[in-house]
Amino acid sequence: MAFSLAVVPGALGQEPLGKPPSPFKAPPKLAVPATPPKPVLPPTTVPTRPSNPKPAVPARLPDNINRLLKHRAGYKTANSQSGQFIVYGPISPKRRGGILDVNADTILIAPDHVAIAADRLRFAILKYLGVQPYLGGKVKIRLNPTLSSMATVPVVTVRHLSGYTYELTLPCEIEASKLVRALVQVTLLDLANRKPQLRETEVPFWLTVGLTQMLLTQPDLVLVIKKPEAEGKGVATEEVIRTVRRHDPLAGVRVRLNVRRAFDFSEIAMPSPAHLRGENWKDFQACSHLLVNQLLMLPMGAQRMQRMIRLLPETLNWQTVFLNMYGDLFADMLVVEKWWAVMIVQLTGQNQYQNWTLLEAVEKLEDLLKLPAEVKLNSADSPLEAEITLQQALRGWDFDVQRPTFQQKINQLIVARLKMPRQLLPFVNEYGRILESYLAKRIQIANFKPRRGQARPKVAPVIEAAVRLLDGADTRLVLFKPETATPKPAKGTPAPAPN
Structure with a gap:
């Protein structure tokens, strides 16, 4: 007799172990809507602006x-x-x-x-x-x-x-x-x-001031x-106040330059920051006044200056336009320096440099040998005004900067020969020769075209040789410089007779 395992728990008085498995049924299909749902977007409301906005300041x-x-x-x-x-x-x-x-x-x-x-x-x-x-x-x-x-x-x-x-x-x-x-x-x-x-x-500053x-x-x-x-x-x-007497436009300039040293033309053309401060600023104003007045007094002076101003945008510097306009009168800037020295003598009636003592002349020569510069102690700090020596410029400046600066200094030394006492002329000539020789060698190196087997000359020996020559000239100038100034005899006081 065959028994089924399903009836055994019932015979023993127990619950059945489990319901018989029902046949598999597929899950009901969800109803698909006719239109897809709309996506959820962020709010489109614009935040309110302040009622009194600050107006933008135009540049x-x-x-x-x-x-x-x-x-x-x-x-x-x-x-x-x-x-x-x-x-x-x-x-x-x-x-x-x-x-x-x-x-x-x-x-x-x-x-x-x-x-x-x-x-x-x-x-x-x-x-x-x-x-x-x-x-x-x-x-x-x-x-x-x-x-x-x-x-x-x-x-x-x-x-x-x-x-x-x-x-x-x-x-x-x-x-x-x-x-x-x-x-x-x-x-x-x-x-x-x-x-x-x-x-x-860029209009020349001396022209604006003059x-x-x-x-x-x-x-x-x-x-x-x-x-x-x-x-x-x-x-x-x-209220207009007119004077009957003849007006002298250079009266103030004459009074100023009779007691103060007039700047050289190169100093007027390229003034340093020291020239534009304190009493030097008043001297610069007087010199610029005289320079513009004398240029207007030249033949066709007004037409020349008008033409120079209109041609300023066509060149990189005003010196080129100046020589183009006044080329028939001034061959180069050195001739302008000499003409300016003559104008000073004609205005004051005397050569102001003849009254220098030997100590004052040496100090003026030392000042002439210095160069204005801007020095930065740190990269974040603003530049400070300073003066450097020719040796420092030789070692630290590029030749593109050295060339016009040293050429200007050579012209100043040539003009200084007309002003300095006779005892200082060897020093003035020596400094000029050193700078001229250095510029000639550097130009020769810059224009050198090496051939096969030739090496380009080095710049460092030329710089060091010029520095050594300048150091030697400075040492001799310091030894020549008198310790105290020679007192000037008072006017009307006879000089002491020799024993």
């Missing part, structure tokens, strides 16, 4: 300055009569230091003052140069009452397809000479930029307009 002033500079209380925009100058600033500026800190050398300027002075200066400069008045590029001037009177006043040149515009930011309290110099620089730049060019135009001094000494040119109070209202008036 340059627009053509219509009134759209940017809204008239607020106490400010205005003034246009010059010619339409070239647009000035914006406070109507009644005040001194930054208050009543207790009044600088007698500064003046307060307002938009009306600057607009009138700019036009008058421009017409006076064009008259000096023999140029007919013309409408130049726009000049936008902003007067800043918070700017210090000692701040520099750079001129920003903006190039356009149709020409140039210029921008100036002036302090409301400023020196009269600085105001005139800034306006003169703008006028000269506008005269030079009559034609479009790619490079920036024309500034000539305008400041012109008696019939009124630059600052006084505004007295009349019944509580400001009334713009002019």
